[in-house]
Structure formats: C-alpha cells, structure tokens
Amino acid sequence: MGVSVSGIASGIDSDSIISQLLALEQQKIFGIQRKIAIEEMRRTALDDLSGRLDSLRKAATKFNNDDLYGKVNATSSDAGVVEIDPGPSAPVGSYELEVMQIATNHRIAAQGFVDDSSTGITAGDGKFSFKVGSEDEVELDINGSTSLRALANMINDGEHGVQADIVNDGSPLNPYRLVLTAENSGQDGLIVITENDSTLNLETTTVEAAASDEDNSEDYEGVVVSGGNYTGNENTTFVLEVIAEGAADGTAKYRISTDGGLTFDDNGGVGFDVTSGGPIGLGDGVTINFEDNGTLREGDTFTVDAFNPVLATPQDAILRVNGIQIRKSSNRVADVFDGLAFDLKSADPGRTVSLSVTRDPGGVEEAMTAFVGAYNGVIGFLNSQFRFDPQSGGTPPPLSGDSAARQVERELKTFISGRMPGLDGSTLSSIAELGVKSNEKTGVLSFSPMDLATKLKDDPTAVERVLSRFGERTQGNLTFVRRSSKSQPGEYRVEVQQARTRAEVTAGAPAEVLAANETITIEFDRNAQQGDGVAPDIDVELLAGDTPAQQLTRLQDAIGGAGYDVEVFLSAAGHLSFRSTDYGEDFSVDIVSNLAAGAGTSQIGNVNIRDEGTDLIGTIGGHRTDVHDGNRLKGARGFRTEGVEVMIPDDSSGRVGSIRVVDGAGEQLPGIIAGLSGYGGIVRSRSDGVNSRIEHLEDEITKQNRRITATEQRLRRQFTNLESTMGRLNALGDYVTQQLDALSSSGKKK
Numbered sequence: 001m002g003v004s005v006s007g008i009a010s011g012i013d014s015d016s017i018i019s020q021l022l023a024l025e026q027q028k029i030f031g032i033q034r035k036i037a038i039e040e041m042r043r044t045a046l047d048d049l050s051g052r053l054d055s056l057r058k059a060a061t062k063f064n065n066d067d068l069y070g071k072v073n074a075t076s077s078d079a080g081v082v083e084i085d086p087g088p089s090a091p092v093g094s095y096e097l098e099v100m101q102i103a104t105n106h107r108i109a110a111q112g113f114v115d116d117s118s119t120g121i122t123a124g125d126g127k128f129s130f131k132v133g134s135e136d137e138v139e140l141d142i143n144g145s146t147s148l149r150a151l152a153n154m155i156n157d158g159e160h161g162v163q164a165d166i167v168n169d170g171s172p173l174n175p176y177r178l179v180l181t182a183e184n185s186g187q188d189g190l191i192v193i194t195e196n197d198s199t200l201n202l203e204t205t206t207v208e209a210a211a212s213d214e215d216n217s218e219d220y221e222g223v224v225v226s227g228g229n230y231t232g233n234e235n236t237t238f239v240l241e242v243i244a245e246g247a248a249d250g251t252a253k254y255r256i257s258t259d260g261g262l263t264f265d266d267n268g269g270v271g272f273d274v275t276s277g278g279p280i281g282l283g284d285g286v287t288i289n290f291e292d293n294g295t296l297r298e299g300d301t302f303t304v305d306a307f308n309p310v311l312a313t314p315q316d317a318i319l320r321v322n323g324i325q326i327r328k329s330s331n332r333v334a335d336v337f338d339g340l341a342f343d344l345k346s347a348d349p350g351r352t353v354s355l356s357v358t359r360d361p362g363g364v365e366e367a368m369t370a371f372v373g374a375y376n377g378v379i380g381f382l383n384s385q386f387r388f389d390p391q392s393g394g395t396p397p398p399l400s401g402d403s404a405a406r407q408v409e410r411e412l413k414t415f416i417s418g419r420m421p422g423l424d425g426s427t428l429s430s431i432a433e434l435g436v437k438s439n440e441k442t443g444v445l446s447f448s449p450m451d452l453a454t455k456l457k458d459d460p461t462a463v464e465r466v467l468s469r470f471g472e473r474t475q476g477n478l479t480f481v482r483r484s485s486k487s488q489p490g491e492y493r494v495e496v497q498q499a500r501t502r503a504e505v506t507a508g509a510p511a512e513v514l515a516a517n518e519t520i521t522i523e524f525d526r527n528a529q530q531g532d533g534v535a536p537d538i539d540v541e542l543l544a545g546d547t548p549a550q551q552l553t554r555l556q557d558a559i560g561g562a563g564y565d566v567e568v569f570l571s572a573a574g575h576l577s578f579r580s581t582d583y584g585e586d587f588s589v590d591i592v593s594n595l596a597a598g599a600g601t602s603q604i605g606n607v608n609i610r611d612e613g614t615d616l617i618g619t620i621g622g623h624r625t626d627v628h629d630g631n632r633l634k635g636a637r638g639f640r641t642e643g644v645e646v647m648i649p650d651d652s653s654g655r656v657g658s659i660r661v662v663d664g665a666g667e668q669l670p671g672i673i674a675g676l677s678g679y680g681g682i683v684r685s686r687s688d689g690v691n692s693r694i695e696h697l698e699d700e701i702t703k704q705n706r707r708i709t710a711t712e713q714r715l716r717r718q719f720t721n722l723e724s725t726m727g728r729l730n731a732l733g734d735y736v737t738q739q740l741d742a743l744s745s746s747g748k749k750k
Contacts, residue, residue: 014719018712025708029701036697038398039690045385045398046687049405050677052378057673059374062367063467063666069460070362074340077354081346082319084355087339088461095355098320102344103185103331106314109167109235110200111307112174112208116166117149117549126197130180132161133188140572142198145513148178150549150570151198155180158572162191171237171305172211179311186316186329201309205230207286208305216300222248222276222291230306232284236260240288242300248276248290258283317344339461364456364463365449371665372436372447375412379443382409404686408676413443415669420466422489422662428455428462431665469667476657477649481632484643489663492621494646499653500616500631503580503589507603510574511548515600518542520555522578523590524564537590538562542602548574551602576602580613583650584630588612620644620659 062068074084081099113119122142128151131137138160142151152164163181178200182189193202210226237260244253253271255264274280274296279287286306290296317328321336334341340357385399386406399405416431416438423429432438435451455463464470471483478494523537540558542551548570555568555576565581566589580587590610597605616627623639631648635641641661648656663671677683 012719012722014716014723018715018719021715022708022712025704025711029704029708032697032700032704036694036701039694039697042398042402043687043690043694046404046683046690049378049381049399049408050683050687052374052381053408053673053677053683056371056374056378057670059367059371060665060669060673062370063664064469065363065367066468068363068367068468069464070360070364070456072357072359074355074357078348078351079345081344081348081351081353082355083343083345084357085341085343086357087341088464090339090357091337092357092359092457095357096320096322097342097353097355098349098351099317099344099347099353100320100349101315101318102347103317103329104312104315105185106182106189106191107179107312108191108202108309109177109179109307109311110202110309111177111206112169112171112305113148113176113178114174115148116168116176117147117553118547119147120144120547121146121148121151121198121200127195128198128200129195130160130162130191130193132182132192133184133190135161137194138572139195141510141574143574145547145549146198146574147547147549148176150547150552150574152178153549153552153570154572154574157569157577160572161189169305171208172214172303173209173305177307182314184329185314185331187314188329190314203309205232205309206307208307210288210302210304213301213303216302217295217297220248220294220296220300222293224291224302225289226287226304227279227289228281228285228287230285230308232306233308233310235305235307235311238282238286238288238304238306239264240282240302240304242274242296242298243271245295245297246274247295248274248292250275252296256282319344359456359460362456364467365452368434368436368447368452369449372445375416376444378412379409379445383442383444402686404682407682409443411672411676413438415665415672416445420489420662420664420668422470422491422660423465428459428466430466434463434466464664465662466664467666468664470662470664471644472660473646474658474660476655477652478657478659479647480659481645481647482643483645483661485667486637486642487635487644487661488640488642489661490621490640491658491660492641492644493655494618494620494633494648494657494659495622495655496616496618496648496653498614498617500583500648500650501614502583503587503611503613504577505579505589505591505609505611506571506577507575507609508597508605509603511551511570511576511602512600513548514542514544514546514551514602516544516595518602519594520602520604521592521594522555522559522564522566523588524562524566524580525588525590526565526582527586536562538564548576551576576604582613584613585615586613616648618648618656620646 072086072088072090074086074090076082076084082097123144125143127139128142129137129139138158140151140154148166152166155162155164161183163183165179165181167177167179168175169177180191182191196202207226207228207230210224212224236258239257239261240254241264242252242254243266246252250273252274254274255266255271257264274290276290276292279289281287282304284306286304288302288304317331317333319326319333326336331344332341333344336342382405385397388396388400416436419429428434434455435448437446439446469483469485471480471487473480474491476494520540520542521537522540538558540555542554546554552568552570559566559568567579567581569577571577578589578591580589588610590608591604592608593602593604593606595601595606597603616631616633618625618633620633620635620641623641624636625633626636628634628645631650633646633648635644644659644661646659675681
C-alpha cells in the first residue's frame with residue numbers, strides 16, 4: 001500500500017472510499033471460501049467413507065485365512081483296534097464302535113514246484129482262467145514253456161485285481177509255490193479259478209511226498225511214503241524224529257511235530273512205535289508208511305508237507321457303530337458318516353472302542369463379529385448422511401444427496417442378501433444364511449453366533465465355501481490343487497486331450513522257446529525330443545533253448561546293469577514287453593532283434609519297434625492350460641480359469657472330472673469395495689472431483705486477491721494524482737488571489 005494523501009488537497013476521504021470499494025471485491029472471496037468449506041466437508045465425509053470401506057475390506061479379507069476354520073481332531077480309545085480319520089467336514093460327536101471281524105483278502109496257493117522258471121506248468125497248450133469278485137473273467141494262454149514265473153508275470157501285468165507271487169517255503173523237494181492274493185478285501189475279492197489246464201492245484205489239499213533229512217544216517221535203506229487226505233485248515237509240515245533207534249518193526253521210537261518242529265509230542269517220553277505193517281497216522285488225515293529195511297538211528301528225521309490251497313478266506317468286515325451292525329468289504333469304512341472314515345486294525349468282539357471327533361473353535365465367530373461391526377460402521381455412517389428433513393431448515397449433511405454414497409449403500413446391501421458367485425441354492429450360498437440378518441429399515445446387521453455355530457457343526461465346508469476364496473473337485477478322480485485371485489467363479493469340466501503316458505513296445509506274438517541264439521538290441525532315450533541320435537543302446541544275448549521266462553530274466557538283468565529306467569515283462573498273452581518307468585515325451589524305447597519274427601524266436605523281429613511317451617494336454621472349462629510338474633494342468637493367463645490348478649492321474653484321458661470355483665465373501669466383497677473406492681471407483685472419482693474443485697476455488701481466491709491488490713493500487717494512484725492536481729490548483733488559486741489582493745491594495749494607495 002502506498003503513502004496515504006487522503007483529503008490533503010481535496011478534502012476527500014479516499015482511504016474510506018478505497019476500503020469500501022475493496023470490501024465489495026472481498027465479498028466475492030468470502031463466497032468462494034464458503035464454497036470451499038462446503039467442498040472440504042464433502043471431502044472429509046468421502047475420506048471417512050473410504051476409511052470405513054477399507055476397514056470393511058480388511059475384515060472381509062480375513063475370511064480367506066485357512067486357519068480361521070479350525071482343525072478337526074479325532075481320538076480313539078484303542079488305535080490297535082480302530083483308527084479314526086476325520087475330513088474337514090467330519091461331524092463333531094462321540095461314537096461307540098465294536099469290531100467283530102476285520103475284512104481279509106482272499107489268498108490261495110498251489111502245491112510246490114521244483115523250480116520257478118524252467119519247468120513248465122502244463123504239457124501242452126491250454127488255458128488258465130480266473131475271475132475276481134464280480135469282475136469279468138480273465139483268460140490266459142499257457143503252453144509247455146510257461147513256467148511258474150511266467151504265469152505270475154502274465155497275471156501281474158494285466159492288472160486284474162490279483163497279485164501273483166512266487167514263494168520259496170524251504171521245502172526240500174518242491175519249494176516254489178504260486179500264491180495269488182486278491183487286491184480287494186472281502187467278498188469283492190473272491191478268487192475263482194474257472195479253467196485250469198495246468199498241473200497247479202489251487203482247489204484241493206495236497207500231501208507232499210515224504211522227505212528224508214540230508215543228515216540222516218545211511219543205516220536205514222527202506223522207502224518212506226506219505227499219504228492220506230489232509231483235513232487241516234493251515235499249511236504245515238509234519239516232522240517225525242526218531243528218539244530210540246531200531247528197526248521199523250516197533251523197535252524204533254519217534255516223536256511227532258504237527259507245526260513244523262516248533263513243538264513235539266513224545267508220548268510222555270516213551271515215544272511212538274515205528275511200524276511197517278501199515279500207515280502211521282500223523283494227524284489231520286496225513287499218514288506215513290515205513291518199509292522195514294535197515295536200522296533207524298536216533299535223530300533221523302522225516303518231513304511231510306501238507307498244503308491247504310486257501311491261505312486266507314475272503315471275509316467282510318463286521319462292526320457295530322453306536323449299536324448298529326454294519327458289514328463292509330474293506331477295513332477302511334468311509335461311507336457311514338460324511339467326512340469321517342474308520343480304519344479297522346483288529347477284531348475284538350464284545351469290546352467297545354470309544355471314538356471322539358472335536359473341532360477347534362477357530363476364529364470364524366470372531367472374524368464374523370469384526371466383519372459385522374465394520375459393515376455397520378459403513379451403513380451407520382451412510383444413514384447419518386441420508387437422514388435430513390428439509391422442513392427442519394437445518395444444513396444437510398455433506399453426502400445427503402450424493403449418488404456415489406447411494407451406490408455404495410445399494411451394492412453393500414445387494415452383497416449381503418445375494419448369493420456368492422459360483423453357488424446355487426443346493427448349499428449354503430449367502431452371508432444371510434450364516435446367522436447374519438439385515439434390518440429392513442436401516443440396513444444395519446445383527447449377528448447370531450449360535451446360528452453360525454450350528455452351521456459350522458452341520459457343514460463346516462459349506463460355511464468356508466460362502467466366506468472364503470474357495471475351489472473344489474465336484475466330480476471325477478482328479479485332485480483340486482489351488483486357485484488364484486484371477487480365477488473366475490463357476491463350474492468347469494476338466495478334459496484331457498492327450499494322456500500323460502509311458503513309452504511301451506511289445507513283441508508281435510507270444511515268445512517261444514528259442515531254436516537258436518538271438519540278439520536283442522534295446523535303445524532307451526531320455527531326450528527323445530532332442531533328436532540328436534546319441535541315445536546309447538545295449539545288445540542282449542539270448543541262448544538257444546531259453547524259455548520265455550529265461551529270456552525275460554536275461555533281458556531284465558541286462559537292462560538293470562545298463563541303468564535303464566525300463567521294465568520288462570511278459571504280457572498276459574506271453575508277449576515280451578518293454579516299458580519306460582518315466583512318463584512323458586522325453587522318453588522313448590526302441591527294440592529290434594537280429595532274427596525275423598517266427599517260430600522258435602522271441603517274436604520281436606528284425607524290424608525296429610519304437611514308441612515314445614506322451615505329455616499331458618488338457619483343458620479346464622474348454623480353455624487352454626499350461627502343464628506343471630508333468631501331471632498338473634493350470635489355467636492359462638487371460639481366461640476365466642486362470643490360476644486354477646488340478647492334478648491329473650497318469651494314463652487318464654477324456655473327461656476326467658469337474659471342479660468348482662467360488663468367490664466367497666473374502667474374495668467378492670474386497671473386489672466390490674475396490675470397484676467403489678479404488679482407482680476409477682465412484683467414491684475415488686468423487687473425491688478426486690472434490691479435490692479438483694477445491695483447487696480451482698483456491699486458484700480463484702488467489703486471482704481475486706491479485707485483482708483486489710491491483711484495484712487498490714490503481715485507486716490510490718488515481719487519488720494521489722487527484723490530490724496532486726488539486727494541490728497545484730489550490731496553489732495557483734492562492735497565487736491568483738494574492739496577486740489580485742496586491743493589485744487591489746496598490747489601487748487604493750493611489
């Protein structure tokens with residue numbers, strides 16, 4: 001402000017005039033400041049709303065915490081009888097269980113054979129056929145070269161529900177026995193031999209020929225013959241040991257063991273007579289007959305093996321659960337209660353085992369309480385903004401008529417009453433079903449912990465499905481692994497266009513006893529897709545006279561020595577087969593013989609047989625996937641199934657199942673809030689607009705202040721100029737007056 005010269009010359013109070021003029025200009029600033037105050041109140045309200053929405057978002061996000069839903073605990077008063085295996089949805093409670101009988105696998109065995117790989121089990125061509133439970137009959141071709149080992153390999157290769165083993169029981173004459181064990185327990189695993197052209201006896205009891213111990217003296221030269229029909233239920237060895245020497249005319253005495261030599265009966269110490277007049281009964285229908293020829297010495301021992309082909313009968317498990325008797329074919333009982341399985345370990349009829357299933361309380365109730373509080377914080381704030389009566393004459397709240405605030409209210413209320421994406425009415429599907437109720441007038445929520453606890457007890461998985469970022473298998477034998485935040489809710493079919501397989505090659509016909517030496521060349525490539533041609537190969541020499549089983553042994557030994565990850569076996573039809581143990585297209589197997597396929601050969605032939613494994617190719621919901629770890633499909637980027645990951649069983653193709661992705665509250669609501677208050681959201685946009693208006697108004701004040709300053713300076717210059725002019729005029733007037741007065745005085749003197 002310049003130096004004031006107000007009224008010196010003119011007598012005008014210019015300061016007052018300027019102040020009044022500037023005051024008029026200042027009124028415009030006051031109007032702008034009032035507008036800024038209104039906008040700042042709106043900004044404060046919007047910031048408050050955004051903060052409350054963020055608190056609600058954080059409360060909802062906690063629903064995605066896996067630890068929130070508690071842990072199921074189960075105990076058994078006697079784990080030696082039964083163990084309990086609870087799933088996530090296991091019903092909480094106590095159970096009384098009695099195991100009266102456990103399920104057993106059917107197991108049968110044939111009589112002993114002198115060897116397992118050289119002697120044929122039949123004199124000519126024939127069939128060995130069987131069926132397991134209600135499955136289809138399995139028919140195997142056998143011939144004079146089919147050994148015990150070859151038959152076992154054919155049975156095992158076919159995956160027919162039976163495991164074939166060769167057992168060496170140590171018997172001195174025929175130690176090798178074929179044992180067939182059903183893979184399924186109970187009556188579902190009953191093995192029935194439907195056709196048997198071999199010499200194997202799998203149906204009736206067998207009494208083996210009597211055998212003399214190799215340490216027996218040479219003084220006895222008689223023949224010892226076993227006989228009878230074994231009536232026992234278990235396989236055993238009868239052991240007869242001479243305890244008083246003499247002839248087989250009653251002079252020699254013996255003691256007898258019916259359990260393989262564990263215990264003996266010596267008739268009170270006097271022994272039993274060794275006679276030759278007829279068979280001597282050893283027990284359970286087994287007899288032995290001595291020829292009276294020479295002297296039996298003390299310690300001479302003779303054994304007779306007695307076999308029952310039934311090693312274990314197939315029986316179902318029988319149990320009582322809470323007094324209800326149940327029969328099951330397996331010792332794993334998983335279909336009595338949903339989400340709860342029992343593993344039966346031993347039978348103890350008449351004794352009750354107590355089982356208990358409890359669930360840690362987890363934090364669902366606490367999280368729901370926090371969620372309801374945060375939600376009511378938003379709704380209560382909005383109610384306070386909308387509560388205004390124009391008739392009252394008061395000032396309306398900052399967000400009274402704000403459409404953004406109204407949209408927040410609508411979307412939150414719709415969320416509470418609506419179903420979670422990916423769910424329908426067949427299961428729990430909304431927050432409103434978990435003990436949460438909305439006041440019809442105010443929209444404020446009330447929460448019943450008791451109702452939530454009931455839902456958690458009845459179906460905890462359904463509660464987790466409503467609240468969390470959820471995914472699960474709904475059909476098929478695939479395994480659901482995980483989903484991501486990018487995965488969109490819905491049900492999706494999982495289809496495999498190409499299964500993950502192993503390279504496998506098979507000779508064109510059943511192998512035969514070799515008429516001449518034959519060389520098999522085997523190439524195993526671990527980098528088949530590289531195509532560099534550097535895969536090593538090995539030559540395996542087979543000898544004339546080798547049976548198929550002997551060929552198999554030579555091939556297995558050579559492949560094992562070379563470190564190849566390849567298994568060799570005889571197929572059910574007797575074909576030599578080679579299969580990589582690893583899956584995928586990186587692995588290939590190539591075989592060729594130096595001889596053309598034909599009679600007296602391995603039937604591999606002199607034309608290369610090659611195969612490569614295949615990699616997994618599949619889709620989820622019809623969309624492209626990436627493959628991880630060889631057997632996992634993961635939804636590719638840019639599709640609704642992005643981030644969905646499932647594990648596919650090897651060798652599976654076609655439709656392998658379905659999965660469901662659900663956006664529960666912990667996933668859906670944060671997304672809704674982000675859409676409202678995040679970047680580009682209506683609340684964020686409204687706040688940005690308010691800030692922009694405030695900045696514009698503040699700029700207007702700055703400009704107005706500049707105009708006021710410039711106006712004041714202009715007015716003061718003008719008034720200063722006025723005073724200066726008036727001063728000069730006043731001075732001139734004074735001068736003229738003085739001159740006139742001087743002239744007047746001069747005239748009077750004359």
